[in-house]
């Protein structure tokens with residue numbers, strides 16, 4: 001069989017192997033735990049403070065705030081919870097609609113649904129993989145009218161309560177354009193920055209490009225706490241609200257259990273924060289390693305026929321959380337043959353997430369034309385992207 005008939009799988013595998021080496025199994029993304037993780041987790045156990053109060057939570061929040069251009073940070077149990085709290089603080093209520101990308105991990109839409117609100121799916125931009133500002137503008141012009149408390153979707157009668165750009169695979173969305181449109185329509189913006197810790201947009205940190213954001217520290221993210229997340233807020237008073245809501249809305253008192261609203265138990269435990277403090281110390285190294293890995297992929301895949309590596313915009317500095325190979329043409333059959341051949345060869349590649357409107361619970365939800373996201377879904381293969389693949393960067 002010719003190389004062409006195999007859709008170039010052999011050639012792709014040969015080139016990928018030049019980058020990732022000869023290990024029999026190469027993960028899509030694995031954590032790197034080579035810093036002070038053991039020391040800090042042991043110190044946490046020795047202190048006896050393993051739960052949601054403790055010194056490591058404070059240290060973690062302070063370190064994270066430094067990374068996020070000084071925005072205030074409240075550490076949470078996971079990124080989904082952080083996103084739910086950020087949306088709540090942005091004013092999202094039951095029966096509101098929230099504008100989210102169709103090309104995202106399901107948690108973006110689920111966090112909206114957990115509040116009883118309705119995700120409304122928007123298209124992506126092929127140049128960023130994230131929300132397309134031009135299509136957002138035309139969608140709003142087509143369906144929205146200004147209302148007393150924000151724009152109303154004329155087709156459903158529901159309020160459009162927030163816009164949630166997601167920095168896909170670590171690549172910043174075009175936030176200046178999105179923020180400008182949102183401001184004009186009086187739409188609060190909540191960044192889903194769960195994949196983009198360490199990424200920068202025109203020199204500014206992703207996760208600090210809107211008044212509210214959520215980040216994640218799940219095991220597969222660039223920095224992990226086992227499981228974890230954080231609400232990020234430009235206004236310290238809003239962060240104080242996040243802290244109150246995530247700690248069962250308990251009022252400070254020496255002994256009494258007084259709660260002034262229905263709160264959540266969403267705070268990050270101290271033992272997870274201990275892991276996180278050690279991980280955050282290594283973030284600059286992780287970003288350097290992942291950008292170097294991207295550079296080696298770019299070199300190895302240069303001139304590959306029928307596909308190219310996705311690369312950041314000139315104004316972006318991506319953390320390259322996951323590298324993406326893009327087929328020149330949408331072709332799910334070819335994509336699936338490449339997935340099968342690479343996985344058979346021990347290289348853990350993955351397709352993009354199934355688009356939100358194809359999932360059974362979101363099939364009947366409001367959505368714009370999603371032709372770019374649909375094309376990307378049929379073109380995209382994520383490549384192994386662990387920082388551990390770049391041993392030279394310690």
Ligand SMILES: *Cc1c(COP(=O)(O)O)cnc(C)c1O
Nearest residue numbers: 078079080105107108194216218
């Ligand atoms: C990881 C992720 C989340 C949720 O984070 P968890 O910590 O896993 O709950 C939300 N949105 C996107 C786009 C993600 O990749």
